[in-house]
Amino acid sequence: MLDAIQFSTWAEFFDMGGYGFNVWSVYALFAIFVAINLIFPWRKKQKIIRQLKRRMTLDAEIQSEDDSSGD
């Protein structure tokens, strides 16, 4: 398996046969793209749940105020 590794030094690995900038940019771009489209929806879910919770407690308060003033 180790024979299949195409590089012997780290410098070679980063150089990518002279195309280092292009190859690494593509993989970096891809990583950012994947990360953004997974993290944003995940964080949005937390935000939605927080908002819904706040809304529900508010609604419950309003409800109890209404009930007490109604009597």
Next chain:
Amino acid sequence: MTEKQTTTSAAFFATLKRDLLIAFKKKNDIVNPFMFFIIVVSLFPIGISPESDRLTEIAAGVIWISVLLASMLSMDNLYRSDFEDGSLEQLLLSPHPLFFLVLAKNISHWLVSGLPVVLVSPLLAYMLALPEEAYGTLVLSLLLGTPIMSLVGSIAVALTVGLGSRGLILAVITLPMSVPVLIFGTLAVQSTLNSQSPLGYLSLMLVMLSVSVSLAPLASAAALRISVN
């Protein structure tokens, strides 16, 4: 009651006649896109080069793109005033198939905005130093292409008719859709310039036109129902 009901063709012609009448009463709607077209075309030689060789090269493209922009600008009025004054609701509530009524509106729009542009195009082609042998192809390709743009653009206008301020959204939706027409229109002219037959491209445009005539009004009609909802 049923004996007095109009035929679909009578409703079609009544709508066509009414839209033409409105267009001739609101002359600005006809004149402005037309002037816009001529002005945009005249700006290209100033911006690029007055040399006739270079103008010849870009002439077909410049005319086609200007036609595209002008037709998009004129589209804005296609359903908007009808939407605002409630005539559109009357149109939707007609017992006749909306397909034909929308088609009538599209035809009248083309007659007042597309046709004048086609007719004046040889003059502008001359100003852009397009060789004479290509005039025929240019006019023919515009004659086939402008109705396609009216029909396809009508879908986007119908979708956005309910928007208070639609800004450039119409352009964002319609312009990418006009790529095929632009490609075949300019290729037809180009092939004439290379002394090849443009018939292949023109017949392709004819196919596209017949497909748009039969499908686009359906989509426009559906879009109008959605927008008026």
Next chain:
Amino acid sequence: MWVWFFKLGSPKWFYELSGKWLPWLIGAMVIFMTVGVVWGLVFLPPDYQQGFTSRILIVHVAVAGTSLAFFPLMFVAGTITLVWRMKLADMVAKHAAILGAWFSFITLATGSLWGSVMWGTWWEWTDSRLVSMLFQLFLLLGVISLRSALEDSDAAAKACALLSIVGCINVVIIKYSVEWWNTLHQVSSPVTTDASSPNGPEFWIATLIMIVAVYLFLSVSLILSTRNEILERERKAQWVQDLVLKS
């Protein structure tokens, strides 16, 4: 046989089912992603013509291939919205448009990073795939901007559904006409077919793994966004409130 179809239309059912699937999908995605990227960066031998730039292609081809799925997906979702009025289809379509725009953009960006090596230019009009991808991006942006312009969610759903259907037909026509247009301008083009397809089974296996990884990523991201949309739109429903209280 239609029962499952209409069941699928129920946001609650979808939310629960997708909740069960998500861990497996995420797991598979992580495995395929890791294998694909490590193989691509470490093990893939250089192509005899392209050298190490073929490593770009693994990502580019996978993303580009997946981008082509978006308009068909939105076509189907649009048809379901218009014919069966399934709310879920619209929620999927909304995020498919946004994700599709991302995919198209990344396809263009990776494509030009590859092209800058192979063709010596960042943008090449004679490559019909890049040009039609550009117009696909424009059409998707049109759908997104129509959605944001129409505030009413019901009208927006139907309008975007219709525009997606028209757009899908248009993308196909644009693709073929741009290809045609290109064959006539090929004379001075640096794009030649043999330079753009690297050889060797290793390359294709690596690409295949990457394609699977990207499709898994697409479904995970789309499911996550759709679940958010469900929570937002169904916030008044009892099951959502129970769910929020539990979390």
Next chain:
Amino acid sequence: MSSAAPTTSSNFDTDKIMLTARELFCARDDRVLFKNLNFDLPEGQVLQVQGSNGSGKTTLMRILCGLNDSYEGSIKWYGQEIEDQAASFFSSLLYIGHRVGVSKVLTPVENLRWSCSLKQAVSDEQIMAALKEVGLRGFEESPCYTLSAGQQQRVSLARLIISPASLWVLDEPFTTLDTKGVALLENILQRQAHEGGSVMVTTHHSLSIPELTVLSLG
């Protein structure tokens, strides 16, 4: 939140009942406009829809005409689904909304020629006579932007006179009319009811028409 009990008893023959609405439900942006709304509209009746602002009167009218399809429940036309007999329904229907459907650039005659010919053949004599009846004599050939809002409303009322439609759906037709206009319209509505047609109308006016029933929303 808002519901309305059936306001008309169902003693009529079913074939005499033009429009039947059952269990209508409509919500817009999470707000329920009406639910469990039932009513019958028999021939020869004027049904006034009342309700406070925002109670969904306009939405109800548009739903009945098929302009709005975001509702649940059933609406039947002589006992049958509207989709199954769209041509017959739409040729019997006349709708005048908030936007009266009068183009400002055209003259009243030109407007009527078009809007009437969408449904039935109409002669210029009929149009002239109708315009005279709604008190627009002398304005036949002036562009509608020179007319007042009330006069434009009257142009749309001329359609009621010309039209043989048996179901009129009128959304706030009284708002811009003066006292004479109100009397004229009441008169026209009454005539329609006598001739066996029926009318659904939203207004805050209290109408003096014997065939009137009231449906309250909200």
